[in-house]
Amino acid sequence: MTRPRVLVNMMWCVPGAVGGSEEYLVRQLLGLAEQPERRWEMSVVAARGLPAAHPELAAVAHVTEPTFESSGRVRRIVGEATWLRRHTRDVQLVHHGGGTAPFRAHRPYVLTIHDLQFRTYPQYFSRAKRAYLSAVIPASARRATVVAVPSDYVRESVVAAYGVHSDRVMVVPHGIEPALAVDVTPEAQLRSRYSLGDGPVLVYPAVTHPHKHHAFLLEMMREHWTNPDLRLVLTGGEGGAEADVRACTDPRVRRLGRVPAADRNGLLAMAEAMVFPSRYEGFGAPLIEAMTLGAPVVCSDATCMPEIVGDAGIVLPLTPDAWADVLDDVARRRTELVAAGHRRALDFTSAKSGAALDAVYARALGL
Numbered sequence: 001m002t003r004p005r006v007l008v009n010m011m012w013c014v015p016g017a018v019g020g021s022e023e024y025l026v027r028q029l030l031g032l033a034e035q036p037e038r039r040w041e042m043s044v045v046a047a048r049g050l051p052a053a054h055p056e057l058a059a060v061a062h063v064t065e066p067t068f069e070s071s072g073r074v075r076r077i078v079g080e081a082t083w084l085r086r087h088t089r090d091v092q093l094v095h096h097g098g099g100t101a102p103f104r105a106h107r108p109y110v111l112t113i114h115d116l117q118f119r120t121y122p123q124y125f126s127r128a129k130r131a132y133l134s135a136v137i138p139a140s141a142r143r144a145t146v147v148a149v150p151s152d153y154v155r156e157s158v159v160a161a162y163g164v165h166s167d168r169v170m171v172v173p174h175g176i177e178p179a180l181a182v183d184v185t186p187e188a189q190l191r192s193r194y195s196l197g198d199g200p201v202l203v204y205p206a207v208t209h210p211h212k213h214h215a216f217l218l219e220m221m222r223e224h225w226t227n228p229d230l231r232l233v234l235t236g237g238e239g240g241a242e243a244d245v246r247a248c249t250d251p252r253v254r255r256l257g258r259v260p261a262a263d264r265n266g267l268l269a270m271a272e273a274m275v276f277p278s279r280y281e282g283f284g285a286p287l288i289e290a291m292t293l294g295a296p297v298v299c300s301d302a303t304c305m306p307e308i309v310g311d312a313g314i315v316l317p318l319t320p321d322a323w324a325d326v327l328d329d330v331a332r333r334r335t336e337l338v339a340a341g342h343r344r345a346l347d348f349t350s351a352k353s354g355a356a357l358d359a360v361y362a363r364a365l366g367l
Contacts, residue, residue: 004092004365006040008061009084011070012098013046015053016237016258020174020285021114024150025097026054027175031354033060040361043091045084047071073132077102093364099133101140108145108364112172113137115150115282116157117211124210124240138162145364148172148357150283153304170360174285175353176292176345184293185266193263194254199229200272200327203295205264205286209239213300216277216318218248224324228252232275233267235259268293273330276300277318284308288348291341296330298323312344313337 008029013022029042042061047070051063066083070076080102088094088106095110118125118133125133141147141162147169149155155169190196202225206212214234221232233254234245245255259267268274274290276299287308290297297313299305306315314329314337316322330337 003039003041004361005090006042006093006095006361007088007091008042008044008095008097009080010044010046010050010097011066011076011079011084012100013050014071015047015049020283021098022050023285024114024174024283025112026057027177027350028172028353028357029060030056030177031175031350031352032357034351034354035358039358039367045087080105093361095361096140096144099140100136101143103139105140105143107143109143110146110148110360110364111140111144112148113141113154113158115154115280116161117280117282119157119161120280121211144168146170146360148360150174151304152307154282170356170363172356172360173348173353174283174288175350176285176288176348177350178292180265180289180292181269181294183262183265184269185260185262187266187270190263190266190270194233194256196231196233196254197229199227199231201231201233201267201270202273202275202327203233203235203267203271203290204275204277205235205268205289206276206278207236207239208234208242208245210241211278211280212239212241213277213279213318214241214245216320216323217275218245218250218253219320220323221250221253224320225327233271235264235267265289265293268295271295272327273298276305277323278302278305279318281305281308287313288345291345294338294341296334296337297341298326298330310344312340 044061044063046063046065048065057063066079068079070079093108094106097112099113101109101111118130122130141164149171155171158164158169159166208214231252231254235256237258268290274295274297279302281303284305287297299315300318301315309315
């Protein structure tokens with residue numbers, strides 16, 4: 001029996017420029033390949049550079065890069081309406097992974113919406129981007145056969161915002177590979193390489209976008225977490241709040257920027273805690289990555305984070321008083337939190353994410 005052909009549109013996914021959604025889609029497709037029954041013939045249309053950044057994709061799908069640069073929105077939109085449309089003629093299902101679909105998109109199609117942050121924090125988006133997202137996402141969602149989202153929080157947001165019937169919005173959670181805990185730089189190397197001293201280390205792996213709320217941690221270091229041996233390590237790319245973070249003069253704060261994956265994993269594995277004061281997440285994959293690597297999680301109670309963390313971490317309102325003594329709490333409960341985190345991470349494997357995506361494709365095709 002011929003397997004249905006599914007084409008995944010990842011032309012929007014410029015490597016290193018789209019945050020956690022890049023890993024989200026890649027890990028889903030890898031998880032899909034782990035399913036006992038391979039029900040789909042997979043192909044991926046990828047942004048320039050994505051195959052080089054994720055060579056593992058080629059093992060599970062035929063990957064094609066466009067003949068043009070798709071990093072610019074206008075070029076991508078034109079390319080989706082022309083070049084991509086020609087590539088969808090012989091497929092049974094298209095999966096648009098970036099939250100929008102072309103106006104004359106091949107149908108049926110699955111649409112992944114990662115979050116609706118532009119509605120909650122419009123001030124963090126340019127006027128042009130707000131206008132584009134406000135016009136295109138609602139229409140894309142309403143025309144989609146199935147909308148895939150990473151959490152119940154986003155599912156409820158999409159249903160409420162756009163009137164999409166709840167039966168057409170399905171959760172496909174992030175999935176973390178168990179091998180994550182294998183690719184880890186040893187602690188001694190990290191302490192030497194990044195001048196971390198011998199004391200406790202807190203880690204926040206996040207692009208310096210305003211909603212990630214790095215300023216909150218800098219305030220905590222200044223006003224409450226005054227141990228001279230403590231280090232706060234900030235990893236991740238540069239966002240709109242980078243200048244504010246760079247202005248911090250506290251020598252205990254280490255702004256490392258992007259680091260190799262093994263170093264990122266090693267920093268989490270050695271951390272006293274992964275502190276995550278974000279004000280908005282569609283899922284928050286670093287929460288599960290930290291649990292997988294054995295770092296106790298302290299996070300805010302905003303958006304989906306209580307849903308994702310459950311009782312496997314410390315979830316707090318974003319007030320200095322609530323966070324003031326949390327490091328003492330972590331020290332007292334460390335063994336408990338690490339064990340709970342490991343158990344919780346088992347609910348978010350790449351195989352389970354792939355199984356959820358498999359169910360989405362089957363629903364979209366009426367199978």
